[in-house]
Amino acid sequence: MAQTINGKQVSQRVKDEVREQALKLHEQGITPGLAVVIVGDNPASRVYVNSKKKACSEVGIYSEEYALPQETTQEELLKLVEELNQKEDISGILVQLPLPAQIDEKTIINAINPNKDVDAFHPVNVGKIMIGDYDFLPCTPAGIMDLIAETGVEIEGKNCVVVGRSNIVGKPMAMLMLHKNATVTITHSKTRNLKEICQQADILIVAIGKANFITGEMVKEGAVVIDVGMNRLEDGKLCGDVEFASASQKAGFITPVPGGVGPMTIATLMRNTIKAAELNATKSK
Numbered sequence: 001m002a003q004t005i006n007g008k009q010v011s012q013r014v015k016d017e018v019r020e021q022a023l024k025l026h027e028q029g030i031t032p033g034l035a036v037v038i039v040g041d042n043p044a045s046r047v048y049v050n051s052k053k054k055a056c057s058e059v060g061i062y063s064e065e066y067a068l069p070q071e072t073t074q075e076e077l078l079k080l081v082e083e084l085n086q087k088e089d090i091s092g093i094l095v096q097l098p099l100p101a102q103i104d105e106k107t108i109i110n111a112i113n114p115n116k117d118v119d120a121f122h123p124v125n126v127g128k129i130m131i132g133d134y135d136f137l138p139c140t141p142a143g144i145m146d147l148i149a150e151t152g153v154e155i156e157g158k159n160c161v162v163v164g165r166s167n168i169v170g171k172p173m174a175m176l177m178l179h180k181n182a183t184v185t186i187t188h189s190k191t192r193n194l195k196e197i198c199q200q201a202d203i204l205i206v207a208i209g210k211a212n213f214i215t216g217e218m219v220k221e222g223a224v225v226i227d228v229g230m231n232r233l234e235d236g237k238l239c240g241d242v243e244f245a246s247a248s249q250k251a252g253f254i255t256p257v258p259g260g261v262g263p264m265t266i267a268t269l270m271r272n273t274i275k276a277a278e279l280n281a282t283k284s285k
């Protein structure tokens with residue numbers, strides 16, 4: 001039976017560290033500040049934005065919310081991003097995705113000052129991650145690295161399988177595992193023999209957005225299983241991409257949903273905002 005990796009506990013530790021760093025910055029006259037931009041009325045986005053604002057107030061990061069109507073044009077959003085790029089009391093800018101169809105997400109991400117890009121989605125930051133010389137790490141993969149560290153399992157030399165290849169989770173995740181000397185396989189919807197590939201994974205990271213897709217028979221005995229998925233079932237309950245009941249019979253360590261990866265994503269965002277405040281303070285000297 002697997003040990004559950006407690007994301008709430010680990011994220012609390014990260015937030016405690018961030019609170020101390022925020023205090024130190026305040027003492028130096030630097031105010032870490034996060035602007036959270038939400039366009040439209042996507043209920044899931046609203047939940048994420050509220051959690052991010054709450055975390056800011058917990059750790060002593062100043063936050064501003066910009067809630068724009070669904071019909072906002074790309075030009076209007078670009079104008080706001082440009083204002084936030086210039087604003088001195090804003091260290092980090094987060095534009096909650098997805099955006100309404102009339103707005104091109106890439107254009108917006110590219111407009112964010114890379115030094116304020118606390119999601120690490122800007123091509124400059126993506127490139128830096130690729131070469132292993134980065135200021136920010138994307139929140140979900142970085143949080144997962146902390147969760148794996150928590151297990152005490154050595155990454156170097158292990159087989160790591162990442163299921164899903166999104167720019168937000170799968171691809172950067174694979175890159176971080178590669179930097180730690182894992183042998184990495186990235187799988188996706190066109191992968192053949194997914195079951196057999198997953199069965200080889202010492203570390204299995206799943207980010208596909210399909211409820212209970214990975215079952216116990218796809219998990220190697222003793223593996224570390226990280227479930228990124230957040231799927232809302234018909235009864236309103238949240239569930240992961242991994243079938244917890246069967247996978248936890250095989251895994252050595254497993255993250256629950258909720259209470260696994262989700263809280264770490266937010267804690268890492270707080271960490272990135274501190275980093276951004278430091279970076280922008282240095283740049284403005």
Ligand code: NDP
Binds near residue numbers: 165191209262
């Ligand atoms: P995307 O929809 O952007 O990507 C999904 C990926 O899964 C794609 O690469 C897709 O392959 C792959 N995929 C889909 N079906 C299969 C399949 N049958 N077999 C193998 N691969 C498959 O999703 P995200 O990466 O943004 O998110 C994934 C999940 O993680 C979602 O549930 C999301 O809500 C959650 N999430 C949770 C976060 C957290 O903080 N806990 C943060 C971010 C996301 P292809 O490329 O071929 O289409």
